[in-house]
Amino acid sequence: MQQYAMHVISAASGTIVREYASPDDKVFAITWQGPTPPDLRTLLGEYFTPYLNAAASTAQTRAGSHRQLSVSQPDLVVQAAGHARSFRGRAFVPSLIPAGVLIDALP
Amino acid sequence: MLRDCRCAIWLAALILAACGGGGGGGDSAQSAGSGASADSLYAAGGANVVAITVGPGPGGSSTFNIPYTSVTVCTTGTGSCVTVDHVLVDTGSTGLRLMASVLAGLPLTPQADPNNSANVIAECLPFADGYAWGVVANAAVSIGGESASDVPIHVIDDNGSFAPSVPASCSAYGASLNSVSAFGANGVLGIGLFSQDCGTYCAQSNGNSDWYYSCSSTHCAAAIEPLDSQVTNPVALLPNDNNGVIIQLPSIAASGAATASGYLVFGIGTQSNNGLGSATVLTVDPETGDFTTIYGGHTLNGGFIDSGSNGLFFTDSTIPDCPSSVGAEFYCPASTLDLTASDQGQNGNTSTVSFQIANLSARNTANFALNDVGGTASTITWLGTDYFDWGLPFFYGRTVYTAIEAHVAGGATGPYFAF
Numbered sequence: 001m002q003q004y005a006m007h008v009i010s011a012a013s014g015t016i017v018r019e020y021a022s023p024d025d026k027v028f029a030i031t032w033q034g035p036t037p038p039d040l041r042t043l044l045g046e047y048f049t050p051y052l053n054a055a056a057s058t059a060q061t062r063a064g065s066h067r068q069l070s071v072s073q074p075d076l077v078v079q080a081a082g083h084a085r086s087f088r089g090r091a092f093v094p095s096l097i098p099a100g101v102l103i104d105a106l107p
Numbered sequence: 108m109l110r111d112c113r114c115a116i117w118l119a120a121l122i123l124a125a126c127g128g129g130g131g132g133g134d135s136a137q138s139a140g141s142g143a144s145a146d147s148l149y150a151a152g153g154a155n156v157v158a159i160t161v162g163p164g165p166g167g168s169s170t171f172n173i174p175y176t177s178v179t180v181c182t183t184g185t186g187s188c189v190t191v192d193h194v195l196v197d198t199g200s201t202g203l204r205l206m207a208s209v210l211a212g213l214p215l216t217p218q219a220d221p222n223n224s225a226n227v228i229a230e231c232l233p234f235a236d237g238y239a240w241g242v243v244a245n246a247a248v249s250i251g252g253e254s255a256s257d258v259p260i261h262v263i264d265d266n267g268s269f270a271p272s273v274p275a276s277c278s279a280y281g282a283s284l285n286s287v288s289a290f291g292a293n294g295v296l297g298i299g300l301f302s303q304d305c306g307t308y309c310a311q312s313n314g315n316s317d318w319y320y321s322c323s324s325t326h327c328a329a330a331i332e333p334l335d336s337q338v339t340n341p342v343a344l345l346p347n348d349n350n351g352v353i354i355q356l357p358s359i360a361a362s363g364a365a366t367a368s369g370y371l372v373f374g375i376g377t378q379s380n381n382g383l384g385s386a387t388v389l390t391v392d393p394e395t396g397d398f399t400t401i402y403g404g405h406t407l408n409g410g411f412i413d414s415g416s417n418g419l420f421f422t423d424s425t426i427p428d429c430p431s432s433v434g435a436e437f438y439c440p441a442s443t444l445d446l447t448a449s450d451q452g453q454n455g456n457t458s459t460v461s462f463q464i465a466n467l468s469a470r471n472t473a474n475f476a477l478n479d480v481g482g483t484a485s486t487i488t489w490l491g492t493d494y495f496d497w498g499l500p501f502f503y504g505r506t507v508y509t510a511i512e513a514h515v516a517g518g519a520t521g522p523y524f525a526f
Binding site: 012013014036039051052055056059061062064065066068070072080081082084085086087088 | 170171172173199200201232233234235236237275276278279280281282284288289290291301304305306308316317318394395396397409411413415416417418420431433434435436437482483484494496498
């Protein structure tokens with residue numbers, strides 16, 4: 001039985017986004033790599049505003065660097081890194097990860 | 108026993124010559140660890156030498172490890188000028204960006220859209236955690252004794268002076284960084300590896316960049332931006348000394364220093380004071396600007412040297428993160444760690460780097476210069492492209508060269524880092 005489905009989106013910029021969906025078609029994780037960051041508003045959907053709020057709460061510690069961001073909440077993890085022309089990151093909702101899927105082992 | 112009186116005199120003279128002589132010599136490059144000092148090649152100054160200060164930011168900003176310099180911006184034509192202090196010196200980005208509020212009163216002319224003269228060009232510069240948004244204008248830029256005219260710069264709209272709203276495709280990157288407090292600085296002097304901040308992608312007719320925009324007074328749409336009009340590395344537009352930069356910061360104690368003073372030097376191998384010396388050249392990927400770092404047995408393809416990062420950021424799950432009161436993005440080991448990594452350029456050259464990571468929560472908060480700050484980076488193991496951000500701690504006690512793409516610098520061709 002397939003534990004998840006993967007869908008690849010190629011942006012015009014060259015940025016590659018991979019969406020991972022559970023058998024009941026819920027996207028539980030995304031990863032990205034490329035010269036620009038992805039459209040997080042579209043990709044995170046209902047989690048975009050919680051992401052913004054979490055990032056805002058830690059913004060002051062990033063005043064000395066905007067090359068990485070780590071949001072780690074019970075139901076939303078966002079890890080982003082990079083600089084212009086080379087960005088990478090991932091986001092996932094722990095409660096939506098299908099049983100038996102290891103988030104760090106996603107291809 | 109002396110055989111001849113004259114031999115004794117020559118022998119004594121030789122001994123005196125060997126024991127005398129000042130430190131540093133006149134022609135050798137600084138060896139690792141010696142840093143900026145009275146012996147520094149750059150202490151004598153020069154048109155291509157500018158002071159860098161690591162210390163408190165504008166308005167009492169409390170963020171450590173931000174290297175600052177001053178930049179003077181003048182309008183072309185009228186010759187009105189503004190000198191902006193506390194501008195972040197950033198080898199990790201390209202282009203001069205200044206807050207609109209610190210340029211208030213300077214009659215800059217926004218860059219017109221060549222396809223629609225009623226519109227102006229604006230830029231949404233992406234970061235890992237958000238974006239900086241504002242109009243693009245051309246200006247004359249002076250840094251120290253060197254000047255470039257007609258430099259496209261980014262005016263970050265921190266005061267609502269730019270009428271159109273931020274486009275949705277821009278705010279999709281995350282949080283607005285349109286403020287002095289977001290950067291701990293009045294602006295960013297991006298003097299990294301590239302000539303333009305975006306490059307060919309934003310100049311292509313089939314691109315939809317979400318980077319450059321054509322704006323009326325009310326509405327912005329994504330636009331093509333030719334290379335010559337993009338926000339440009341001011342160094343690349345200098346008449347001379349335009350192939351790269353050198354940054355040198357002094358060695359500091361492991362406990363840190365209240366402030367640190369160093370140098371930003373224009374040009375590599377263009378003057379008597381900016382040769383490569385014995386530095387090792389590491390060429391980088393010409394698309395991404397990254398080299399390879401081997402750490403903890405892992406090969407990381409996203410290594411880069413970044414004066415605009417205030418720590419060394421890399422993945423190591425064995426190092427505890429700091430509590431959120433200090434910042435969970437930083438490391439707080441119980442005691443200072445002695446670590447090593449190896450950097451490798453695309454040209455195959457390698458350099459081993461030893462570094463320390465201290466407990467950030469134990470630091471003296473009066474010290475703005477800290478050479479042992481570390482923090483986390485995201486883990487994308489499947490990509491095999493984890494990154495290693497050699498931020499400002501890497502620069503203390505080093506002379507670091509950043510050479511611009513397609514420029515010959517000291518006999519090697521950029522883009523490269525050397526140290």
